[in-house]
Amino acid sequence: MPRKIEFEVGEPVTLTLRYSQGLEVASKYYERWPGDTTQYVFSTDEGAFYLTETAGALLNARLRSRKVNAGDTVTITRVMVKSLNSPRPVAEYFPHKCEVA
Numbered sequence: 001m002p003r004k005i006e007f008e009v010g011e012p013v014t015l016t017l018r019y020s021q022g023l024e025v026a027s028k029y030y031e032r033w034p035g036d037t038t039q040y041v042f043s044t045d046e047g048a049f050y051l052t053e054t055a056g057a058l059l060n061a062r063l064r065s066r067k068v069n070a071g072d073t074v075t076i077t078r079v080m081v082k083s084l085n086s087p088r089p090v091a092e093y094f095p096h097k098c099e100v101a
Contacts, residue, residue: 002043002047002048003046003047003048004047004048004049004050005044005046005047005048005049006049007049007076007077007078007091007093008078009078009079009080009091010077010078010079011077011078012075012076012077012096013075013076013077014073014074014075014098015044015045015046015073015074015075015076016044016045016046016071016072016073016074017042017043017044017063017068017070017071017072017073017074018043018044018045018070018071019042019043019070020063020064020068020069020070020072021060021063021064022040022041022042022051022056022059022060023040023041023042023043024038024039024040024053024056025038025039025040025041026038026039027039027053037053038053039051039052039053039056040052040053040055040056040057040059040060042056042059051093055090055091055092055093058092058093059076059093059095062093062094062095063095066095066096066097067097068095068097072097072098073097073098074095074096074097074098075095075096075098076093076094076095076096077093077094077096078091078092078093079091079092079093079094080092
């Protein structure tokens with residue numbers, strides 16, 4: 001079983017992606033919180049991490065826009081941003097592709 005990767009706010013984590021995109025899967029929390037039916041799993045050489053449907057879709061879009069491919073090393077930073085729909089901030093994940101020298 002791959003190691004679960006956790007992100008601390010503001011702490012960059014460097015990972016090597018096994019696939020260029022995360023895979024959308026059924027959420028294991030569906031029975032607890034109906035309505036949250038899917039999540040994304042991202043597989044890396046260092047382990048795996050899971051994101052909500054919204055956060056995972058946004059990270060996939062950001063990876064595509066930065067032309068990240070399978071095998072690329074990226075630094076991902078979790079940032080809390082103000083939500084327009086809630087008084088609580090929401091977590092967003094920003095990738096930065098590491099260039100090979």
